[in-house]
Amino acid sequence: MNDPASHAPVSVATQSQVQTFQCPKCREYINASASRCRFCGAEVDSSSAAAQAEIQEKVAQAVNQARLARVGVWFMPAFWLNLILFYGIGIETGIFVFLPVMILVSTVGVIVGWWTRFGKLQTDDPDYAKARHGMKTTVVLFVLMIVVPLPLFLMGWGTVLIKWFMN
Ligand SMILES: [Zn+2]
Numbered sequence: 737m738n739d740p741a742s743h744a745p746v747s748v749a750t751q752s753q754v755q756t757f758q759c760p761k762c763r764e765y766i767n768a769s770a771s772r773c774r775f776c777g778a779e780v781d782s783s784s785a786a787a788q789a790e791i792q793e794k795v796a797q798a799v800n801q802a803r804l805a806r807v808g809v810w811f812m813p814a815f816w817l818n819l820i821l822f823y824g825i826g827i828e829t830g831i832f833v834f835l836p837v838m839i840l841v842s843t844v845g846v847i848v849g850w851w852t853r854f855g856k857l858q859t860d861d862p863d864y865a866k867a868r869h870g871m872k873t874t875v876v877l878f879v880l881m882i883v884v885p886l887p888l889f890l891m892g893w894g895t896v897l898i899k900w901f902m903n
Pocket residue numbers: 759760761762763764773774775776777778
């Protein structure tokens with residue numbers, strides 16, 4: 737290797753970006769560019785190591801995004817509360833609706849993005865299996881939190897509108 741970068745001292749920033757993957761033999765996490773496992777000494781096929789490392793990186797992303805989606809779902813009661821405050825009490829500013837709507841839209845984005853990017857990941861990583869299972873629960877919770885209060889909200893909103901037109 738004549739790559740000058742490989743001789744440069746390893747900074748904390750580059751170290752954190754080093755791709756790791758699990759040794760096929762001993763399952764310890766090792767550097768994907770290593771030719772030998774530093775734990776058990778098994779030889780490492782660099783192309784399959786790189787592919788493995790890529791999958792592992794995606795699994796980490798999938799776990800993070802799944803967490804983010806779940807947080808968004810727990811904001812949905814706040815979304816409804818804000819809309820009720822806005823239409824019920826009649827707060828004169830759009831920010832009360834704008835923020836919850838942004839959270840709603842971004843949560844939909846995270847959920848749809850998750851299934852598009854990670855839905856068909858080929859890995860037997862238990863973290864991925866857990867994240868995927870968690871995402872299914874997230875989708876169910878999300879649908880319940882949006883679909884169930886919707887008729888109630890529309891009824892409430894309708895009443896407010898009718899009152900408003902009567903005046
Ligand atoms: Zn090993």
